[in-house]
Amino acid sequence: MSRNDDDEARTGGRAALGDGDGGGPSPWVVALHVQVAAAGAGDSAVSWGADALFAAVFAACAPRGGVKVTTCATSQCPLAMQLLRQLGMELNLSAQQCRDALHLHNFALESDARGPDAATGDQPAQKRSKTGDQEQHSGTTNNNNNCSSDNSNSSSSGGMQGLSAQGNTPRHRFFALATPDQLASTVRSLDKEAAEGGAVQRALLGIPSPATPATSAQEQQHVHLFEWSSKGATDPKGTHTALHTETAPSAAVPAGIDVPPGLAFVGSLPLGHAPSTGVDARVAVSNLRHVLTARNTKAATAWNTIARALEALACGAPIRLHLAAPTAAVLGHVETQLDKLVAYTRRFSVTGKTTASTGGKKQDILAVISQQRLRDVATSKEEVSLEEMKRRAASQPPPIDFAARLRACQPMAVMAEVKRASPSRGDIAPDMKADEQARRYARGGAAAISVLTEPTWFKGTLDDLRAARNVFHDDGDRPAFLRKDFLLDEYQVYEARAYGADTCLLIVAILSDAQLSSLMATCRSLGMEPLVEVATPGEMARAVAAGAAVIGINNRNLKDFSVDTNTTATVISSVQGGLRASTIVCALSGINTRLDVQRYRAAGCKAVLVGESLMRAPDPAVKIAQLRGLEPALAPPPTPASTTAVPSTTPLGVLVKICGVKTPAMAMHAITCGADMVGLVFAEGSTRKVTVEQASAIAAAVRKLADLPPALTPGIRSRVRAADEDVFANYARAASRLRMLAAYRPLVVGVFANQDAAAVADIARAVPLDVIQLSGTEGIDAARAFDSTSIVIKATHIAPTTTAADVAQHVRAVEPGVQPDAILLDTKSKGALGGTGIAFDHALAASLVREHGLPLMLAGGLTVDNIGEKVAAVRPFAVDVSSGVETDGRKDRDKIETFIRAAKLA
Numbered sequence: 078m079s080r081n082d083d084d085e086a087r088t089g090g091r092a093a094l095g096d097g098d099g100g101g102p103s104p105w106v107v108a109l110h111v112q113v114a115a116a117g118a119g120d121s122a123v124s125w126g127a128d129a130l131f132a133a134v135f136a137a138c139a140p141r142g143g144v145k146v147t148t149c150a151t152s153q154c155p156l157a158m159q160l161l162r163q164l165g166m167e168l169n170l171s172a173q174q175c176r177d178a179l180h181l182h183n184f185a186l187e188s189d190a191r192g193p194d195a196a197t198g199d200q201p202a203q204k205r206s207k208t209g210d211q212e213q214h215s216g217t218t219n220n221n222n223n224c225s226s227d228n229s230n231s232s233s234s235g236g237m238q239g240l241s242a243q244g245n246t247p248r249h250r251f252f253a254l255a256t257p258d259q260l261a262s263t264v265r266s267l268d269k270e271a272a273e274g275g276a277v278q279r280a281l282l283g284i285p286s287p288a289t290p291a292t293s294a295q296e297q298q299h300v301h302l303f304e305w306s307s308k309g310a311t312d313p314k315g316t317h318t319a320l321h322t323e324t325a326p327s328a329a330v331p332a333g334i335d336v337p338p339g340l341a342f343v344g345s346l347p348l349g350h351a352p353s354t355g356v357d358a359r360v361a362v363s364n365l366r367h368v369l370t371a372r373n374t375k376a377a378t379a380w381n382t383i384a385r386a387l388e389a390l391a392c393g394a395p396i397r398l399h400l401a402a403p404t405a406a407v408l409g410h411v412e413t414q415l416d417k418l419v420a421y422t423r424r425f426s427v428t429g430k431t432t433a434s435t436g437g438k439k440q441d442i443l444a445v446i447s448q449q450r451l452r453d454v455a456t457s458k459e460e461v462s463l464e465e466m467k468r469r470a471a472s473q474p475p476p477i478d479f480a481a482r483l484r485a486c487q488p489m490a491v492m493a494e495v496k497r498a499s500p501s502r503g504d505i506a507p508d509m510k511a512d513e514q515a516r517r518y519a520r521g522g523a524a525a526i527s528v529l530t531e532p533t534w535f536k537g538t539l540d541d542l543r544a545a546r547n548v549f550h551d552d553g554d555r556p557a558f559l560r561k562d563f564l565l566d567e568y569q570v571y572e573a574r575a576y577g578a579d580t581c582l583l584i585v586a587i588l589s590d591a592q593l594s595s596l597m598a599t600c601r602s603l604g605m606e607p608l609v610e611v612a613t614p615g616e617m618a619r620a621v622a623a624g625a626a627v628i629g630i631n632n633r634n635l636k637d638f639s640v641d642t643n644t645t646a647t648v649i650s651s652v653q654g655g656l657r658a659s660t661i662v663c664a665l666s667g668i669n670t671r672l673d674v675q676r677y678r679a680a681g682c683k684a685v686l687v688g689e690s691l692m693r694a695p696d697p698a699v700k701i702a703q704l705r706g707l708e709p710a711l712a713p714p715p716t717p718a719s720t721t722a723v724p725s726t727t728p729l730g731v732l733v734k735i736c737g738v739k740t741p742a743m744a745m746h747a748i749t750c751g752a753d754m755v756g757l758v759f760a761e762g763s764t765r766k767v768t769v770e771q772a773s774a775i776a777a778a779v780r781k782l783a784d785l786p787p788a789l790t791p792g793i794r795s796r797v798r799a800a801d802e803d804v805f806a807n808y809a810r811a812a813s814r815l816r817m818l819a820a821y822r823p824l825v826v827g828v829f830a831n832q833d834a835a836a837v838a839d840i841a842r843a844v845p846l847d848v849i850q851l852s853g854t855e856g857i858d859a860a861r862a863f864d865s866t867s868i869v870i871k872a873t874h875i876a877p878t879t880t881a882a883d884v885a886q887h888v889r890a891v892e893p894g895v896q897p898d899a900i901l902l903d904t905k906s907k908g909a910l911g912g913t914g915i916a917f918d919h920a921l922a923a924s925l926v927r928e929h930g931l932p933l934m935l936a937g938g939l940t941v942d943n944i945g946e947k948v949a950a951v952r953p954f955a956v957d958v959s960s961g962v963e964t965d966g967r968k969d970r971d972k973i974e975t976f977i978r979a980a981k982l983a
């Protein structure tokens with residue numbers, strides 16, 4: 078249907094509509110109706126369920142256009158979850174399947190009466206006929222749910238089709254209408270339905286103002302909002318007066334609009350986001366429930382949300398899914414589905430919640446905080462002089478290298494934030510103990526811990542910084558500590574160091590160029606590479622000119638707290654001539670999901686700073702691993718007692734083993750690029766063979782990155798409880814364990830072939846190795862020769878005549894107590910047991926994964942060119958490569974990087 082995303086990004090949503098009107102493909106519009114009964118019955122979990130559902134529906138319907146989704150269930154969340162899971166497995170869902178699923182789960186998909194085109198002034202009749210075409214094309218009509226089959230009704234009332242619904246009609250509705258006539262007609266229909274005992278109790282009706290020429294970069298469009306309620310239908314005055322006075326941002330009824338009886342004029346909303354700015358060409362729609370449930374307390378948010386929703390409808394722009402109210406527990410489950418959906422459709426951008434400042438009044442909070450901080454500094458200087466603070470800073474142990482720490486935690490470093498409150502969110506965790514939170518973050522593998530030390534709005538203190546920092550020994554193997562504050566005076570930099578910081582945040586927006594340079598110099602003089610924060614292309618240019626080595630792009634506009642997750646990509650791409658390769662770009666704010674992380678990684682970020690969603694996460698350590706794509710998000714890790722198989726593959730990205738590494742430098746390069754395992758070959762005769770000394774140097778470098786949690790290190794055999802345990806389920810559990818383990822740090826794998834077990838064990842101890850790989854013709858039960866806590870990978874060689882059934886039988890025919898942790902499939906070839914660069918028929922591997930349910934490590938002839946395709950086809954939990962990342966028999970840095978990226982994104 079639609080043009081490609083690039084086209085839309087260039088032209089913006091409004092232009093896209095113009096094309097549609099010109100007879101070409103039309104953009105699609107989705108309106109969401111959220112039933113208040115559901116939102117009221119639960120908390121944000123319900124809302125998340127709904128959002129997730131919408132994402133799924135969007136994905137399924139996106140290419141078809143002209144659909145409107147109404148949620149009708151009162152217990153949305155579990156159903157939405159179920160549906161999402163289905164969608165996750167069935168990404169090629171047809172529109173019909175989607176409708177069936179919706180119907181099955183008591184959600185209704187309505188054919189759409191398209192909203193007006195404010196830009197072109199299209200008349201409803203024209204629009205309807207186009208919509209009809211779209212629906213025919215998409216097959217979205219008459220879906221036997223609560224959608225009306227009475228098109229004549231829609232022709233008179235715009236968005237009214239759903240009103241003749243039976244059964245699960247929402248009790249609160251939102252209508253985007255085109256004209257005052259439609260408004261009157263819609264009200265009549267609502268009244269009529271109310272008189273007949275219909276279920277709609279309250280409706281919000283939006284009429285865009287006529288198009289006016291843009292006088293600035295921002296469009297001058299407004300949407301006028303009216304409210305109807307069934308109570309009002311019989312007693313227009315009482316109810317509506319109350320609603321009106323409660324919420325109206327503006328009381329004047331727009332000229333030229335007669336407010337029909339039974340309706341309250343609620344106000345006019347500017348269309349906050351100009352589609353012509355073309356930010357990713359996806360305009361927000363969502364969360365109309367705020368209007369209905371949080372009318373007073375969250376009025377500002379509600380208005381913003383409505384404005385965006387109306388904007389999407391009125392402008393016929395495509396969709397950006399707007400997610401609100403992050404709740405980690407639910408989000409953890411839906412995020413990978415969203416990942417998939419987004420990857421599938423490449424149509425959505427997901428934004429964080431957009432929040433206006435208190436009272437609905439936007440103010441430059443950044444300026445207010447800065448002024449206060451300057452007053453605070455003056456007071457502090459009276460208490461502790463600058464000289465004394467310098468002395469205290471100098472007495473600290475040296476800082477660790479912040480930039481190096483971020484580099485060491487690739488493919489994505491997480492900077493986890495200790496944050497009690499924020500001006501936009503209010504209290505988040507007021508009673509949080511910074512030291513305990515820091516411990517959790519470190520357990521999850523945080524590269525850095527950001528501690529908010531601003532006391533008034535964020536309820537942070539320098540003591541928090543010290544408490545968090547003091548949890549860790551001064552051995553360098555710890556997260557770097559960032560003082561997150563509004564730094565304007567060198568005094569604060571010394572203060573940061575004195576309280577244990579390794580780095581400071583410098584916000585370009587509140588500093589002159591001279592201040593920025595001077596504060597950067599002070600930081601560096603104390604051994605701290607600052608994190609320089611920018612939010613616009615202009616600020617980015619200033620940061621680059623100042624020589625910032627670590628730049629954070631804030632998606633939150635600190636002037637009004639709105640979050641636009643596209644900011645990072647926009648700002649990065651604004652840099653003339655590109656950024657230096659050594660510059661580390663980080664995404665800050667609004668990061669909730671793995672999806673966010675993937676998007677930022679794709680945009681070129683090497684780190685993300687995550688605050689609220691980690692503060693609210695039930696287990697921040699797990700959440701960090703999830704964000705990094707290193708932990709199965711859909712299934713909880715199996716307990717030792719559990720024999721339930723977890724999926725052998727997850728949407729989180731395949732683990733990558735780079736084999737045949739011979740130096741610490743190459744190992745660290747592979748790890749920086751995202752390798753989860755490095756393979757050191759001890760097999761006799763291999764050109765890649767390393768000595769124990771070489772291996773020890775590599776292992777030492779890797780071990781410096783982090784400790785492995787002892788509870789996770791024992792292999793599967795030490796967990797087997799009964800002789801009749803299902804070996805395939807054990808392979809799945811072991812794969813999951815390996816994934817978790819590698820989340821802590823990459824694993825060092827020793828590769829052996831037909832060697833004496835005692836000698837192998839000696840080497841494993843001496844290096845030490847994390848994992849033993851047996852690539853010879855040893856039996857499937859060869860792990861029995863090793864201590865039961867060792868993790869063992871067993872290679873199985875595939876000949877052209879081997880079948881999947883042969884392999885399945887072979888790897889099943891082992892006692893659970895001696896089975897290996899993982900099966901690696903490699904190519905059988907004459908004279909070599911591995912590292913040949915020769916591929917086998919990967920259809921066999923795909924069959925083993927899909928039909929036999931065997932989690933696999935895939936090896937043999939993988940290359941930068943075929944890895945994406947192979948991973949997508951086979952879905953192994955890990956891949957292993959050697960020759961494919963070599964040039965002329967030596968490891969090739971670029972190939973390693975390309976290979977890992979392609980594998981992880983497949």
Ligand SMILES: O=C(O)c1ccccc1NCC(=O)[C@H](O)[C@H](O)COP(=O)(O)O
Binds near residue numbers: 910
């Ligand atoms: O890599 C070797 O030289 C080697 C020698 C003897 C036994 C095993 C060996 N490597 C095992 C591996 O894990 C390789 O990574 C795997 O065979 C894939 O190699 P390639 O086809 O070259 O990518």
